[in-house]
Amino acid sequence: MRLRLTPREDGFYDLFADSANNIVTGAQLLVELISDGTDREAIAEKMRACEHAGDECTHAIMHRLNESFITPFDREDIYDLASRLDDVMDYMEEAAELVVLYKIQTLPPDVVRQVEILERAAELTAEAMPRLKAMRELNEYWIEINRLENQGDRIYRKLLAHLFGGDYEPLEVMKLKEVIDRLEDAADAFEQVANTIETIAVKES
Amino acid sequence: MRLRLTPREDGFYDLFADSANNIVTGAQLLVELISDGTDREAIAEKMRACEHAGDECTHAIMHRLNESFITPFDREDIYDLASRLDDVMDYMEEAAELVVLYKIQTLPPDVVRQVEILERAAELTAEAMPRLKAMRELNEYWIEINRLENQGDRIYRKLLAHLFGGDYEPLEVMKLKEVIDRLEDAADAFEQVANTIETIAVKES
Amino acid sequence: MRLRLTPREDGFYDLFADSANNIVTGAQLLVELISDGTDREAIAEKMRACEHAGDECTHAIMHRLNESFITPFDREDIYDLASRLDDVMDYMEEAAELVVLYKIQTLPPDVVRQVEILERAAELTAEAMPRLKAMRELNEYWIEINRLENQGDRIYRKLLAHLFGGDYEPLEVMKLKEVIDRLEDAADAFEQVANTIETIAVKES
Numbered sequence: 001m002r003l004r005l006t007p008r009e010d011g012f013y014d015l016f017a018d019s020a021n022n023i024v025t026g027a028q029l030l031v032e033l034i035s036d037g038t039d040r041e042a043i044a045e046k047m048r049a050c051e052h053a054g055d056e057c058t059h060a061i062m063h064r065l066n067e068s069f070i071t072p073f074d075r076e077d078i079y080d081l082a083s084r085l086d087d088v089m090d091y092m093e094e095a096a097e098l099v100v101l102y103k104i105q106t107l108p109p110d111v112v113r114q115v116e117i118l119e120r121a122a123e124l125t126a127e128a129m130p131r132l133k134a135m136r137e138l139n140e141y142w143i144e145i146n147r148l149e150n151q152g153d154r155i156y157r158k159l160l161a162h163l164f165g166g167d168y169e170p171l172e173v174m175k176l177k178e179v180i181d182r183l184e185d186a187a188d189a190f191e192q193v194a195n196t197i198e199t200i201a202v203k204e205s
Numbered sequence: 206m207r208l209r210l211t212p213r214e215d216g217f218y219d220l221f222a223d224s225a226n227n228i229v230t231g232a233q234l235l236v237e238l239i240s241d242g243t244d245r246e247a248i249a250e251k252m253r254a255c256e257h258a259g260d261e262c263t264h265a266i267m268h269r270l271n272e273s274f275i276t277p278f279d280r281e282d283i284y285d286l287a288s289r290l291d292d293v294m295d296y297m298e299e300a301a302e303l304v305v306l307y308k309i310q311t312l313p314p315d316v317v318r319q320v321e322i323l324e325r326a327a328e329l330t331a332e333a334m335p336r337l338k339a340m341r342e343l344n345e346y347w348i349e350i351n352r353l354e355n356q357g358d359r360i361y362r363k364l365l366a367h368l369f370g371g372d373y374e375p376l377e378v379m380k381l382k383e384v385i386d387r388l389e390d391a392a393d394a395f396e397q398v399a400n401t402i403e404t405i406a407v408k409e410s
Numbered sequence: 411m412r413l414r415l416t417p418r419e420d421g422f423y424d425l426f427a428d429s430a431n432n433i434v435t436g437a438q439l440l441v442e443l444i445s446d447g448t449d450r451e452a453i454a455e456k457m458r459a460c461e462h463a464g465d466e467c468t469h470a471i472m473h474r475l476n477e478s479f480i481t482p483f484d485r486e487d488i489y490d491l492a493s494r495l496d497d498v499m500d501y502m503e504e505a506a507e508l509v510v511l512y513k514i515q516t517l518p519p520d521v522v523r524q525v526e527i528l529e530r531a532a533e534l535t536a537e538a539m540p541r542l543k544a545m546r547e548l549n550e551y552w553i554e555i556n557r558l559e560n561q562g563d564r565i566y567r568k569l570l571a572h573l574f575g576g577d578y579e580p581l582e583v584m585k586l587k588e589v590i591d592r593l594e595d596a597a598d599a600f601e602q603v604a605n606t607i608e609t610i611a612v613k614e615s
Contacts, residue, residue: 375580
């Protein structure tokens, strides 16, 4: 029988992994949502359930934080990491919600590229979580997320120029811009997650 | 004669109560503002005075925080609670300002329901403040604010669908959306206040 | 030979001065950008370089913070001050980027006044940084920034009323509003810088 000396600390790592895996599910739902010929209302409903599961994770981390005397890294960093992961999920869910709410039929083609970046960032984040405990290979993750965020930024700006280029009615521009803004917010939030992890790694090194 | 052992701590509770009561006044001004046949410029002027009174409260709390060695709960929670209360007032004042600035004549009917939720949230927050000292019955308050925020969210989304439904000119949509967004920000800020109070309550329990 | 007892602390002051001086350069680029007959793409390119230099400064401050045991003032205040200075630069760069991205030909005349306020706030901030070490004459700086921010707020609201007054097409309103909003965000961020410095000064007094 293996003796576990730090059961309390393990709990945080597992909860962060759950939160990140949940975000992977959310990103996959976004990919489905923007595909042609899907039941968008049904996918948005799954997205709401996914966002709710994320909230449960966040609450579990906060609850554990409040009752733990010893934490694996600084309390405010645990709080920040949980909050930033929660932000990612919130923005993705909002984007899905708006697509359904505004009855958007066709999205600009480059939105596919925006969502692919979110999917890749979600996978990288989920892969990084198990390495948090040993603080290993986090630098590669951080560099790659920053690269993705820069790429996402270029796509976002190209999308804005396209939206305002004259092909869309003003009301359509407003609706599409809100969806695209929310997806860009999600990409920025992934970078915030990576920055928080970098802060933790620097302190531990 | 009753001896007061902790005059310094009492000060914080009184200032938080002042801040919350001031928000109740602000919410009542919003109800007046959106009623038919009122002098909106005059009400917006009162709102500015109300927001200014809120700023004074916030500064008094921050000043006391900086000069106190002992605080009734964690310094960053006092800072957060004061800031979140300040946010509520700021968003309500901005909404009123925009109605006057954009010379908006008629607001969508559901804005009344949005503002009623703010009024109820303000009352609940003001009622909770005196219970902060004994940390009693704060759970009911927290649950009720979260319920209100969810209700407000549904009204907000219905308002967005209505705004983009084709009944309004694009410029009118932009103006109305900003007012409605600010009111939704105020509802979210009430939830942030409640979350901060929950954090404090969990630590003390 | 003069013995320096606290080389580590001096580093922070120099880095904050660098960050503020960089913001002065950014504000001057904004003034150029909105002048008639300039090569806007070239200025936006310089602005990107300027924002990149600001990022280097911010990273240097964060890195130093993470490796220092003793800091000249509270760690979270150093973090806040660096982040708020970074925000100012980010908003100014975004405004410049949007002008080019949206191919905006003519800006409303009052944008000149908005940018002049940013230039003045940048100069005041850069002048205040060397006084941070001795904590002298910071009150005048703080009062003046707050006065500028109020003035900027009045110009911003006048600009909004102008934008929605009927002279512009909806798509043009949307594009111009985003530029003007980003400039207003920069003015607000200067106030946040000043508030952080006030917090530090109050603690030290």
